[in-house]
Amino acid sequence: MESKKKTNIILFSGDYDKAMAAYIIANGAAAYDHEVTIFHTFWGLNALRKDEPIKVKKNFMEMLFGKMMPRGANKMGLSKMNFAGFGPKMIKEIMKKHNAMPLPELIEMAKEQEINLVACQMTVDLLGLKHEEIMDGVEYAGVAAYLGGAEDGNVNLFI
Amino acid sequence: MESKKKTNIILFSGDYDKAMAAYIIANGAAAYDHEVTIFHTFWGLNALRKDEPIKVKKNFMEMLFGKMMPRGANKMGLSKMNFAGFGPKMIKEIMKKHNAMPLPELIEMAKEQEINLVACQMTVDLLGLKHEEIMDGVEYAGVAAYLGGAEDGNVNLFI
Amino acid sequence: MESKKKTNIILFSGDYDKAMAAYIIANGAAAYDHEVTIFHTFWGLNALRKDEPIKVKKNFMEMLFGKMMPRGANKMGLSKMNFAGFGPKMIKEIMKKHNAMPLPELIEMAKEQEINLVACQMTVDLLGLKHEEIMDGVEYAGVAAYLGGAEDGNVNLFI
Numbered sequence: 001m002e003s004k005k006k007t008n009i010i011l012f013s014g015d016y017d018k019a020m021a022a023y024i025i026a027n028g029a030a031a032y033d034h035e036v037t038i039f040h041t042f043w044g045l046n047a048l049r050k051d052e053p054i055k056v057k058k059n060f061m062e063m064l065f066g067k068m069m070p071r072g073a074n075k076m077g078l079s080k081m082n083f084a085g086f087g088p089k090m091i092k093e094i095m096k097k098h099n100a101m102p103l104p105e106l107i108e109m110a111k112e113q114e115i116n117l118v119a120c121q122m123t124v125d126l127l128g129l130k131h132e133e134i135m136d137g138v139e140y141a142g143v144a145a146y147l148g149g150a151e152d153g154n155v156n157l158f159i
Numbered sequence: 160m161e162s163k164k165k166t167n168i169i170l171f172s173g174d175y176d177k178a179m180a181a182y183i184i185a186n187g188a189a190a191y192d193h194e195v196t197i198f199h200t201f202w203g204l205n206a207l208r209k210d211e212p213i214k215v216k217k218n219f220m221e222m223l224f225g226k227m228m229p230r231g232a233n234k235m236g237l238s239k240m241n242f243a244g245f246g247p248k249m250i251k252e253i254m255k256k257h258n259a260m261p262l263p264e265l266i267e268m269a270k271e272q273e274i275n276l277v278a279c280q281m282t283v284d285l286l287g288l289k290h291e292e293i294m295d296g297v298e299y300a301g302v303a304a305y306l307g308g309a310e311d312g313n314v315n316l317f318i
Numbered sequence: 319m320e321s322k323k324k325t326n327i328i329l330f331s332g333d334y335d336k337a338m339a340a341y342i343i344a345n346g347a348a349a350y351d352h353e354v355t356i357f358h359t360f361w362g363l364n365a366l367r368k369d370e371p372i373k374v375k376k377n378f379m380e381m382l383f384g385k386m387m388p389r390g391a392n393k394m395g396l397s398k399m400n401f402a403g404f405g406p407k408m409i410k411e412i413m414k415k416h417n418a419m420p421l422p423e424l425i426e427m428a429k430e431q432e433i434n435l436v437a438c439q440m441t442v443d444l445l446g447l448k449h450e451e452i453m454d455g456v457e458y459a460g461v462a463a464y465l466g467g468a469e470d471g472n473v474n475l476f477i
Contacts, residue, residue: 005310010475012339014398017201021171021317024281028302034310042335043398061412068399080173080202081227091285094220098284122342125416126409143346151323151352151472154310157169157317158339158475164469176360180330180476183440187461193469239332239361240386250444253379257443313469316328316476 007034007155010146014043014070015079016088016103022159023106029155030113038110039146040138041120044159045129047073047107048119054133062128069127073103111137118145166193166314169305173202173229174238175247175262181318182265188314189272197269198305199297200279203318204288206232206266207278213292221287228286232262270296277304325352326471328464332361332388333397334406334421340477341424347473348431356428357464358456359438362477363447365391365425366437372451380446387445391421429455436463 007029011022022038030036040048051072058066070076078087092102101109110117121140124131131140150156166188170181181197189195199207210231217225229235237246251261260268269276280299283290290299309315325347329340340356348354358366369390376384388394396405410420419427428435439458442449449458468474 007306007310010339012336012477018171021169021200024302025305028306029310032303032306032310034306041339061408064408065399081224090220090223094285094287098281100281100285122416122418126412126418128412143342144350146343147325147346147350147352147473151325151347151350153473155306155312155315156473156475157315158477159171159317166465166469177330180328180359183461184464187465188469191462191465191469193465240383249379249382253444253446257440259440259444314465314471314474316474318330318476 005032005034006149006153007036008146008150008153009036009038010158011038011040011044011047012042013079013159014046014076016073016076017078017080017091018159019044019047019073019076020103020106023103023110025157026115027106027109027113030110030115034154036113037116037118037149039118039120041123042127043069045119045123045127045134046070046076047103048117048134048138049129050133050135051075054130056130056132058128058130065128073107076103164191164193165308165312166195167305167309167312168195168197169317170197170199170203170206171201172238172318173205173235175232175235176237176239176250177318178203178206178232178235179262179265182262182269184316185274186265186268186272189269189274193313195272196275196277196308198277198279200282201286202228204278204282204286204293205229205235206262207276207293207297208288209292209294210234213289215289215291217287217289224287232266235262323350323352324467324471325354325473326464326468327354327356328476329356329358329362329365330360331397331477332364332394334391334394335396335398335409336477337362337365337391337394338421338424341421341428343475344433345424345427345431348428348433352472354431355434355436355467357436357438359441360445361387363437363441363445363452364388364394365421366435366452366456367447368451368453369393372448374448374450376446376448383446391425394421
């Protein structure tokens with residue numbers, strides 16, 4: 001009987017607006033009783049970073065990357081009209097007026113709906129991120145795990 | 160007997176080249192007798208804007224966004240080598256030589272082929288767009304409608 | 319019996335990191351015995367360019383585009399934190415330490431695994447590329463060929 005529909009999203013982008021799109025689709029699919037996975041890779045990993053600085057040992061390169069990348073969903077920029085951070089402020093202001101959920105809440109909702117939040121271990125290593133810096137409840141996996149889920153997925157997207 | 164194949168494209172991007180790719184695939188799929196939907200969200204909505212300014216009531220933020228975003232497909236920029244608008248001019252020049260259809264014609268063709276052009280109502284609101292500014296024949300819907308179509312789609316893409 | 323699973327990736331992006339993601343997924347899928355196609359279009363074509371300059375006849379526009387676009391996978395930039403070419407250097411340095419395969423090797427591996435590398439003829443023409451400039455073993459096709467493969471694909475992605 002295991003006939004649950006499946007949605008598999010690769011979140012590659014580190015942009016606030018694209019991550020929002022990913023999480024809105026994911027939460028929608030979970031509400032429609034899909035089994036949903038978001039596989040975060042490259043810049044998309046930043047959506048899973050804790051927002052406070054965490055004490056971890058890093059080499060010079062890792063420290064550099066760590067400093068330059070946004071610490072968590074709320075600090076991500078827009079893919080268009082970012083205007084050095086002014087764009088995201090505008091969008092968040094407008095979202096509040098329209099009662100649209102900001103990205104950190106969309107991520108919380110995803111957890112509550114038991115969406116599988118996966119981080120690509122290979123790119124975690126490349127970007128010098130440590131597990132302590134990434135929010136709890138995230139699984140670590142690779143392309144094999146992604147394909148295992150996606151090959152009988154109904155909705156597969158790369159965002 | 161309802162065994163028509165389905166193609167569902169989310170057009171998130173506001174870039175001329177990406178929108179062209181979306182509409183070329185969509186028109187191709189329609190020619191192969193797929194049931195095709197393009198779900199426009201975020202910057203992708205600009206492809207559906209009328210190119211002349213329309214008198215509508217807007218608050219300050221909405222006016223600002225409205226002014227900054229391209230008014231219609233023909234005014235969109237390139238994702239690469241845009242060079243402050245020179246890139247699109249070059250590409251259009253070259254397309255003319257190769258008899259490739261420019262984006263506004265691809266959109267016209269999509270309408271003639273009865274491709275479903277859908278605008279995401281949530282992001283229409285966020286970007287402060289009004290229905291009067293958007294071309295006729297567009298439907299307004301949300302993530303539920305998208306998923307309803309995509310979950311038994313053959314070709315699902317996020318562009 | 320022809321029940322091989324299928325992965326079809328459109329590589330539109332000309333970014334090193336996105337192309338890497340495409341080729342990692344493709345190689346993974348091939349290892350899992352999928353029939354895999356990467357359909358290169360627009361800026362994604364640059365991944366297939368030979369890295370040495372090739373003597374070909376071009377008009378002015380074609381020459382201009384040819385000069386401005388990266389000559390081969392190794393010269394592509396990053397979608398984020400490119401810093402005028404410093405970002406790719408950093409990433410490649412880190413990849414070496416982690417024994418991660420650089421993009422040109424991922425492309426070699428794809429050939430060895432008999433992944434179908436397809437170049438979109440229409441965009442080859444638009445960007446003024448000549449077949450002599452593109453690596454051997456690449457097929458040339460259009461949207462019809464793409465759809466023929468993708469409409470019964472298991473994993474379809476637009477990158």
